[in-house]
Amino acid sequence: MNKMSKPVLLFLIVGITFLYIPLVSLVITSFSESDVPGVWTHFSLKWYTAVFQDRDLIEAAFMSVKIAIISATVTVVLGVLAAMAVTSDDKFFSKKLLKNAILIPVIIPEIIIGFSLLMLFITTENSIGLKIGHGIIAIVIGHVVLTIPYAHLTIKSRLSLFDRAIEDAAANLGAKAFTVFVRIKLPVILQSIMVGWILAFALSLDDLVVASFLSGPGTTTLPILIFSNLRIGITPELNAFAALFMGVVALCTIPAFISLRNIGKRSGALQNSDVDAS
Amino acid sequence: MSKKEVVAGVYILMIFLFFYCTSKDDGQNIVYVYGWHGVITKEVMEGFRKETGIKVVYDVYDNNCTLEAKLLATNCEYDVVFPSFIPFAARQCSMGVFSKLNKSWLPNLKNISGQITEKYIAAGGDIEQILPIFWGTIGIAYDVDKVAAVLPAENIDSYEVLFDADKAKKLSRYGISFPEEHADIFPQMRAISGLPVTETTKSQYRAIEERFRPIRQYIKKFSSNSYDLITGEVCLFVGSSDNAWRAQKMAKAIKKKIRYTVPMYAGNIWIDCAGIPQKSTHKRNAHIFLNYLLRSDVAAKLTNQTGIIANVRGMEQFLNPEITSDPEIYQTDTRIIDKLVFGNLVQSEHDMQNERLAMRTWAKIKKNAIKHEEAKNE
Structure with a gap:
């Protein structure tokens, strides 16, 4: 590896410090005994026990994770279908429309997405009696709208690089379209599906605006809870909770990254051996 | 695995998800x-x-x-x-x-x-x-020691202290915080300026602006979070009683003394x-x-x-x-409660206009734009 020049190294250090100092200080102060957040008295795990006793916080966190998992899964399924439609050779009437329309949520402010969905649900309830109301379904729909462009883009870009000749070869050998998809296309785009899923999951977990429009009885998500906490002032409990949450996320993502890297290595090796064989 | 099985699986999954989402106790x-x-x-x-x-x-x-x-x-x-x-x-x-x-x-x-x-x-x-x-109520919460250090002779029991440029300047050494919403401060402003509470006109808001003009530069922030008293960012906080109570409770842990007071004749x-x-x-x-x-x-x-x-x-x-x-x-003092005033009522179109005027005035004060306008007029 090339040695980095000193200015570049300095830049790197400043950049990383800037990004991570807030997180590090948050984790450190979460171990303080003080009742006032950000003030260090002495070491204690008091606030961690407080987190585990705070049912509201844990329930809200589980609610957020549940919504994020459901909406990321739905997003990825729709994203794959849309990507296949957009990259296919078939010419259909609304292809161009679909291609552009699916990206529109990126440029629409979240608050408008939330508000328009709220209005839509009221209208459907009043006109045709379809009751979506407020609650998990409404939030999931909102989050799918919010996250689908990101998942769709990652999957589409991988799919458009896909070599059509392989598909044709498989079809020539008698594979049905469905088998071609499951046995050939899906393994190739699996990585981008996972990336799309993680993106959608993170965006959904993070969302406050859409959720506060669409939440209903019993569906307070974590961002809503933390925001409403600010009115009565923050407690070090939130520090401890944030530290725990980061820990859990790290524990979940590190294996994912390792496995992704392995897949990457393997497919790299596979390509190399292909080259050798030829 | 045949195509039909997969399709059926997807349907079952979706139905399951739907019921899972809709199932409320x-x-x-x-x-x-x-x-x-x-x-x-x-x-x-x-x-x-x-x-x-x-x-x-x-x-x-x-x-x-x-x-x-x-x-x-x-x-x-x-x-x-x-x-x-x-x-x-x-x-x-x-x-x-x-x-x-x-x-x-x-x-x-x-x-x-x-x-x-x-x-x-x-x-x-x-x-x-x-x-x-x-x-x-809405009143004044302050750090007793810090305020005593800058204004030793003063007894904080009215807004006059805040609207006196000299005293405000001294207090600004440790920071002054005002409420975020105009509804939390304008009613008191009317009371202390001797303006009618029920009727609100343009000239009234001019008068309120005038009160803020000499002291605006000494206001550090507009916030409804009394937590700033604990961190020491401000030494005087205009805000609600429950916020002040929480600050007092927290202050005990770090050995600070915070007092809350509702000024007579000018409480909200x-x-x-x-x-x-x-x-x-x-x-x-x-x-x-x-x-x-x-x-x-x-x-x-x-x-x-x-x-x-x-x-x-x-x-x-x-x-x-x-x-x-x-x-x-x-x-519990009935005389004080009797004098407490409410914020603006917004029901009729007239109230709406009034509310807009109040919002604009407050935004102007917050942005510290009073001075600029004066310069333009001259």
């Missing part, structure tokens, strides 16, 4: 409450469940506008909500978003009479629909109401819950834990000395 024994974070404490909810077998599902919002959006969206499924009286609940009442209370289900309604309730009714509150259940009162939305599906449970909150021992428990005073008679005997020993927070 829809038994009779539930009540959906929507309020500020921490206003109804866990102990009270737990006590309610033990006593009645009804589970409280408590959701939170971060501001009154979120609640109002849901109430006006016609399909609000919550059973009990806690909007602030002025301007929110006052106008929501006239829009008919609340259902009429059934008094035979609320035997404890008798507890909710007294001076605050009289003030509430006089200001246009409708006790048939929403109950004035919590209240507090706020009331949080409790109401049952029209579309509520558990109206009976909602009444039982409200009735429980109106019980004097429960109300005292809430007051002890939050510093927000419940407007319930007969709770004095259950209160902690921590609350009752501070007459500024637990205000």
